[in-house]
Amino acid sequence: MEGNAAFFDTFLSVERASFFRRALHMTFVRSVKAAQVANALSEKIKADVSPQLFALFRDAMITGIGQGGINKGETLVFFWEAPTSLRVFIRGKLC
Numbered sequence: 001m002e003g004n005a006a007f008f009d010t011f012l013s014v015e016r017a018s019f020f021r022r023a024l025h026m027t028f029v030r031s032v033k034a035a036q037v038a039n040a041l042s043e044k045i046k047a048d049v050s051p052q053l054f055a056l057f058r059d060a061m062i063t064g065i066g067q068g069g070i071n072k073g074e075t076l077v078f079f080w081e082a083p084t085s086l087r088v089f090i091r092g093k094l095c
Contacts, residue, residue, distance in 0.1 A: 019083045026076040034065035037076070064088065064095030 038061035046054050070076065070090075077089040088095040 019080075021082075022080050024078040028070050028072055028074055028076070031069055031071045033069040034062045034067065037065055037070055038062045060088070060095055061090075064090040064093075 038058045041061060042054060042058045045057065049057075065076075074091050075089070079087045079089065081087055
């Protein structure tokens with residue numbers, strides 16, 4: 001599939017006509033602080049969403065991860081249920 005831009009555009013599309021449910025599973029190979037995870041994930045979306053939505057996402061991530069951060073072997077899952085619905089699971093619990 002390498003080099004096939006049309007395939008990846010369709011695969012990653014959020015258009016209703018081509019949308020399908022998908023999930024991104026992240027298993028951490030080292031322990032990291034909640035703010036580090038939230039900042040890294042939020043950095044990409046900050047320019048594309050309102051400041052209020054950005055703050056809501058970042059705060060939900062930090063709260064969901066908790067003070068102890070994410071430990072080695074723990075998971076973070078992003079599940080796109082619909083074009084306008086993203087669910088985030090931290091350690092198997094809905095955030």
